[in-house]
Amino acid sequence: MEFLVASAVGMMTACGIYLILRKRTFPVIVGLAMLTYAVNVFIFASGRLTIGLPPIITHNPEGYTDPLTQALVLTAIVISFGMTAVIVMMALGSFLETGDDNIGMEEDRETPAKPQEGAE
Amino acid sequence: MIFDAILEPFAHAARVITDRLHNGSMARYLAIATLTILAAGYFAYGTGTHSPGTRTLTPIEPVPAVGWLLLVGSTAALFAYHRNRLLALVLVGVIGLMVSVGFVYLSAPDLALTQISVEVATVILLLLALNFLPKQSPVESSTGRRTRDGLIAAAAGIGIGALIYALMMRDFAFSPISEFHLANSKPGGGGTNVVNVILVDFRGYDTFGEIIVLGIAGLVIYALVEALLRGGPANDRLLAWVPDQKRAGDRHPLMLVVATRMILPIAIMVGAYIFLRGHNEPGGGFIAGLVVAIATVMQYMASGFGWAAARQRIDYHALIGWGVTIAGLCGVGSWFASRPFLSSNFGYFKLPFIEKFELATAAIFDVGVFLTVVGAVMLALASISRIAIRAGETVNAEPFDIQPDEVPASKGAR
Numbered sequence: 001m002e003f004l005v006a007s008a009v010g011m012m013t014a015c016g017i018y019l020i021l022r023k024r025t026f027p028v029i030v031g032l033a034m035l036t037y038a039v040n041v042f043i044f045a046s047g048r049l050t051i052g053l054p055p056i057i058t059h060n061p062e063g064y065t066d067p068l069t070q071a072l073v074l075t076a077i078v079i080s081f082g083m084t085a086v087i088v089m090m091a092l093g094s095f096l097e098t099g100d101d102n103i104g105m106e107e108d109r110e111t112p113a114k115p116q117e118g119a120e
Numbered sequence: 121m122i123f124d125a126i127l128e129p130f131a132h133a134a135r136v137i138t139d140r141l142h143n144g145s146m147a148r149y150l151a152i153a154t155l156t157i158l159a160a161g162y163f164a165y166g167t168g169t170h171s172p173g174t175r176t177l178t179p180i181e182p183v184p185a186v187g188w189l190l191l192v193g194s195t196a197a198l199f200a201y202h203r204n205r206l207l208a209l210v211l212v213g214v215i216g217l218m219v220s221v222g223f224v225y226l227s228a229p230d231l232a233l234t235q236i237s238v239e240v241a242t243v244i245l246l247l248l249a250l251n252f253l254p255k256q257s258p259v260e261s262s263t264g265r266r267t268r269d270g271l272i273a274a275a276a277g278i279g280i281g282a283l284i285y286a287l288m289m290r291d292f293a294f295s296p297i298s299e300f301h302l303a304n305s306k307p308g309g310g311g312t313n314v315v316n317v318i319l320v321d322f323r324g325y326d327t328f329g330e331i332i333v334l335g336i337a338g339l340v341i342y343a344l345v346e347a348l349l350r351g352g353p354a355n356d357r358l359l360a361w362v363p364d365q366k367r368a369g370d371r372h373p374l375m376l377v378v379a380t381r382m383i384l385p386i387a388i389m390v391g392a393y394i395f396l397r398g399h400n401e402p403g404g405g406f407i408a409g410l411v412v413a414i415a416t417v418m419q420y421m422a423s424g425f426g427w428a429a430a431r432q433r434i435d436y437h438a439l440i441g442w443g444v445t446i447a448g449l450c451g452v453g454s455w456f457a458s459r460p461f462l463s464s465n466f467g468y469f470k471l472p473f474i475e476k477f478e479l480a481t482a483a484i485f486d487v488g489v490f491l492t493v494v495g496a497v498m499l500a501l502a503s504i505s506r507i508a509i510r511a512g513e514t515v516n517a518e519p520f521d522i523q524p525d526e527v528p529a530s531k532g533a534r
Contacts, residue, residue, distance in 0.1 A: 001178035002288045004188040005222075010281020011195045012215070017154055018273035019202055021147045024257045026205050026250070028146075033212055033242065034198070037219050040235075042284050044228065047298070049178050049288060054227045056401065057305055057312035065227040067305075067314035068298045071323060074234050074315060075330045078406050078493065081238045081245075082337030085500040088249045089341045092507070095253055096354035104145040 005045050012038035025091035025101045032087065036080040044073045151269070154276055161279055173289025184225055191218040203257040205250055213243050229402035230315045233394075237410035241497055244417060248504045252511070255365070310466030310480045311399035319404065320482040320489070324462040327485075328447055331492040335440040338496030342437070345503040349510055361511035372424050380422040387415030395490060399478070405486035409493025416494075417501055425505050436502065439495030447488025450481060 012034050019031025047066030055067035095101045141152065194214040202208045220235035261269070301318055309317035319327050348354045391412040398404030420428045451462035466480035 001180050001184065001226075002175075002285060003177070004180060004184065005226075006281045006285035006288065008188060008191050008195075008222075009284050010277040010279075011192050012277075013280040014273040014277025015195045015199050016273075017150075017276045018199060018269055020150050021269040021272065022202075022257065023145075023147060023260050026253055027202050027208075027257055029246070030198070030202065030208050030212060034195070034215070037215060038280065041219060041222070042280065044223070044226075044231065045284050046287055048175070048292075050227050051178060051225065052227060054229050054402070055302065055314040056229075057302070057314065064302055064314070066296065066298045067301055067318055068296065070228050070231055070315045071318035073228075073231055074319065074406060075327060077231070077234045077238050078410075079330055079333055079337075081242055082334045082496060082500070084242060085245055086337050086340055086344075088245055089344045089500075089504065092249050092252055092504070093344055093348050093354065096348060096357050096507075097352070099353075099357065101253055104147070 001049055001051070005041065005049060009038050009041050009045065012041070023102055023104060025095065025103055028103060029084065029087055029091060033080075033084060036076075036084070040073045040076055040080075043076070044069050147269075151272055154272055158272075158275055158279055161283070170286070171290065173286065175289050175291060177289075184222070187218050187221055187225070191215055191222070194218070203259070205253070205255050205257065209243060209246050209250065212246075213239065216242070228315075230313070230404065230407070233402055233407045234410065237407060237414060240414050241410065241417070241501070244421075245501060245504065248501065248508070251508060252361075309464065309482065310478055311482070313398065313400050313402060313404070315402075316398045316404040316486075317482070319406070320399075320485050321464045321480075324451070324464070324482070324485060327489065328451065328462065331447060331489050332444055334496045335444055335492050338440055338499040339437070341500045342503045345506055348507065355510065358507065358510040372422060376422045380418045384415055384419060387418075388412060391415070395486065398486060399480060399483065405489030406493055409490045410497065412490075413494045413497035413501075416498060420502070420505065425502075425509060429502075436495045436499040439491050440499065441495075443488045443490070443492030443495055445488070446491065447485050450484040450488060453481065453484075 016031045016034030016038055019027045019034060022028060022031070047069030050063075050065040053063060053065050055064045055070065057064075091101065141148070191214075194211045198208055198211040198215070201211070216235060216239035220232045220239065223229075223235055224232035301314055301322055304322075305314040305317045306312055309321040311317040311321075349358075391408045394403035394411060395405060395408035396403075398408065416428075454461060454463040454465075457463070457465070462485070464480055464482040464485070466478055466482070468476050468478050470476045
């Protein structure tokens with residue numbers, strides 16, 4: 001199971017990093033969302049994995065999983081929604097103001113890489 | 121003269137380096153930052169010492185393996201199809217769903233509930249934004265650049281994956297504070313859901329700060345929309361807006377309208393239930409707030425902005441304000457018992473006919489959390505919807521496009 005979680009975190013990080021290196025706002029927002037998932041799962045997994053032992057105090061426990069990382073991640077999930085909403089609004093605002101959803105500044109736009117015909 | 125001659129080459133070199141690194145391209149900054157972090161991590165790995173992993177691997181069951189396959193498959197698909205933005209959004213939804221299922225499997229029911237409700241709100245938010253943004257990302261980067269970005273991303277992914285794998289295979293170097301939390305949750309905080317007790321009690325100050333941040337985020341979005349809708353290029357563009365996609369003929373389908381209205385009281389009840397059980401079972405202010413906010417957003421989606429706004433009695437700004445105020449006052453209250461800020465107390469009470477139940481002052485704090493979450497989420501989503509109205513999206517004064525109570529006059533109106 002550890003391997004699955006680790007590979008999923010790695011995969012989501014890679015996808016997030018690739019997307020935040022794009023030049024348009026929307027892929028960058030999606031990339032940040034992917035990085036949020038990756039970081040949340042990372043912090044959660046740093047409490048080590050346990051199956052079927054939620055941190056709810058019961059009468060006959062076999063032990064519990066680490067509750068602290070869960071508490072940290074819970075607020076992180078909600079805050080990240082707030083932050084995503086802010087950057088979405090900023091992206092929308094810049095698109096409506098300029099008619100363009102490029103994230104680079106002017107200098108960057110003067111020398112855009114040539115779009116290649118037929119490239120994916 | 122000598123001073124200038126010595127300084128000039130340095131100034132020139134500095135200018136060359138700055139111009140190369142600082143060309144106004146965000147992608148370049150992020151690539152440099154990623155590579156630097158990677159290099160620092162690799163250096164730390166190469167020079168530090170580490171003990172071998174001693175923990176045993178948790179077994180892989182078939183069903184979680186299928187979940188993993190879905191998660192990794194949709195991530196790979198997102199990598200390949202991110203140019204189709206709507207498809208990318210669907211894939212993000214699948215990934216979020218799988219993450220929350222993963223949380224519930226790995227003993228984190230609270231996280232799963234939060235993740236799944238945040239997921240709904242995020243997808244609605246991105247859909248609202250995508251209504252105005254282009255639906256496709258053009259191919260702009262050269263193959264070389266895409267390969268380079270892919271390599272950076274792969275290196276970062278492998279690094280993070282290896283790091284968390286190494287972390288999970290080793291035991292804690294020091295005994296974590298979690299044992300204190302587990303031991304003191306019931307006797308000290310009065311609740312059996314340790315995650316919620318940590319949020320509203322042990323780490324209440326932290327949560328207090330977080331709801332303030334969330335409230336600020338909601339207000340910032342409102343302010344940004346206000347600024348956009350004031351006269352200016354954005355406003356002109358919105359007034360001249362021509363939808364680039366075909367509109368649905370029936371914007372407020374009767375079935376959806378009726379169903380969401382029937383569901384609203386039930387959803388509010390579920391929210392109250394989740395809120396009340398939060399101290400002892402998975403739930404709490406954050407999750408209840410999200411559930412209630414989504415139920416309310418459904419009214420906007422089904423019946424239209426105008427209909428829902430006309431029935432809105434409480435200002436979302438006020439909800440945020442009250443939430444933060446209640447949470448703050450709850451903290452101040454503990455001063456009167458000469459205890460530190462945000463200390464909580466609880467007691468057990470007995471009413472006739474029902475079992476003995478517990479009341480904790482932490483619940484008042486949780487009310488503050490609940491109100492702030494509802495206010496911030498609603499303010500964010502409702503603000504973005506206002507842009508659509510400026511773009512000439514008509515507002516239904518009536519709840520339905522088709523009026524079910526419109527009967528011919530001869531039969532007599534209701």
